[in-house]
Amino acid sequence: MTLISVTGLSFAGTDNQTNDGTSPATVTLNVSCSQELNELATSWTKEYGRLNPTLKTNLNVIADNQNIPGSNLTLITKKEAISANDNTLWKMVIGRNAIVPVMNANNPMRNEIFRQGVPAEAFRQLMTDPQNQTWATMIIDGQEVPIHLYTIKNEALNAGIADFIKTNTNLNYGNAVANSEELISAIQKDIYAIGFCRLPDIRTSNSNNIAENISLLPIDKNGNGRLDSFENIYGNLQSFTHGVWVGKYPNALCESIYAVSSSKPTESNELAFLTWIMADGQQFMNPSGYIVLASRESQSNIEALTGTEVALTQTEKSNTSIIWLLAILGLVFTGVIITAVVRVLRKSKSSAINGEIRITNALNENVIDAPRGLYFDKTHTWAFMEKDGIVRIGIDDFLQHITGTLSRIKMKEPGETIRKGEKILTIIRDGKQLNVYAPVSGTIKSQNTALTEDSSLINSSPYTNGWVYMIEPKNWLREIEFLFMGEKYRDWLKDEFARLKDFFAESVRSNSSSYAHIILQDGGELTDHVLADLEPEVWEDFQTKFIDTSK
Secondary structure (H helix, E strand, O other), rough: OOOOEEOOOOOOOOOOOOOOOOOOOOOOEEEEEEEHHHHHHHHHHHHHHOOOEEEEEEEEEEOOOOOOOOOOOEOOHHHHHHHHHHEEEEEOOOOOEEEEEEEEEOOOOHHHHHOHHHOHHHHHHHHHHHOOHEEEEEEOOOOOOOOOOEOOHHHHHHHHHHHHHOOOOOOOOOOOOOOOOOOOOHHHHHEEEEEEHHHHHHHHHOOOOOOOEEOOOOOOOOOOOOHHHHHHHOOOOOHHHHHHHOOOHHHHHEEEEEEEHHHHHOOOOOHHHHHHHHHHHHHHHHOOEEEEOOHHHHHHHHHHHHHOOEEEEEOOOOOOHHHHHHHHHHHHHHHHHHHHHHHHHHHHHHOOOOOOOOOOOOOOOOOOOOOOOEEEEEEEEEEEOOOOOOOOEEEOOOOOHHHOOOOOEEEOOOOOOEEEOEEEEEEEEOOEEEEEOOOOOOEEEEEEHHHHOOHHHHHHHHOOOOOEEEEOOOHHHHHHHHEEEEEHHHHHHHHHHHHHHHHHHHHHHOOOHHOOOOOOOOOOOOEEEOOOOOOOHHHHHHHHHHHHHHH
């Protein structure tokens, strides 16, 4: 993991002597934390005190029903204490936590549960009516035995669960217990039990392993009846925390850890402590069962606190060491740039980039156009019924952002019959091609002949001038049940980007120049038109491992 090292800042208590040679006076840093963050806060204050011998750290643990102290710097996850309606408090996200469903590791249906996952709808039924739910209602071919639901009497935790299952009705809490220790103990003894708790609650003491006889309960995030490879993050805590970090876990079950104060900290001790938490202090997050911030978030927080730019390094070092390190990195970076430019210039002789060196933007779900009112298929096509009952179909904005500008397409002819999931189109860029599949069934009435003259219309306007076919639908009402609209499509796109990152992470070969153009940046960003200049074999991999697996 990349940590942030801060240079040019004065950390309280780090000098053993003052300018006149006398020992500096001891100063005190007052920090409060909620009970659930006690272990993490203790690790932070203990290590920070060790690094700053003349600084006394005073940690105060506040009770659940206690108000946030007005003068102290407080570390807390309680959402109700820092609600959006409370504008009097200063707050900053310093890490993340996750609410997790867990089960007994010896559940006799464990293998099938990990193959299918459990969708949000099944959790909703369970949480609203646990007395009438069996394992057969949770998974296909599950046993007709009752599910034993255990929950903790915690308003914030249960509010997160309610947000996840999207219900405003009062939850039936099943067997409610007082705290996480009682919940874990109950599930360890009951092979048919399910419970919800926070991620640190299932971690064994002094290790980053899951407690004995406890297993994470996998969530079928996209609700397709199986746990896809990009969703399978539940094998161990390391895989899970990384999966949460890159966005593979439902957002509703993620909660932020805040630093809170009555006003923005101005005292040097508080600023230095917060800055250290954003930098090397992040290394204490995962061992305590929490999720680190992305490096850009940490960097942005530090700059907001101090107004000072920060550099990304592997660890915090002295100013002299960092200067030497930056000098060495500068030489290496210069060599990499020269090598990259030479590669691009060589490739320009044999590829259609017309001698231009292009700077591409980052590719993420925020740049994808997704008009409301269209139905979207998992094969990245769309469908829209016109007033006369004829359906217009085309390719979504996601796919054209992946391929880059198309040079040619191959279309079917009017009168041909197509079935949902069959190949209806081949899109081509400089000889490299992908097959595209039908979102719905029907008979082609007409094709967009403008695409034969200018196939780049798919890139410039995929939902208007870049449409592909007009078809007479055959089974419209049944087939649209399997398509996405609006926010459901947006939520699904987040999973697609996670799957896309996994595809490149698994496919990139460090010794292959075929992948030289891929930029998987810190935080997991890809460059726009990521396939555009890659070799044909990469397009073939993308077809079989990404497009075809969605059919």
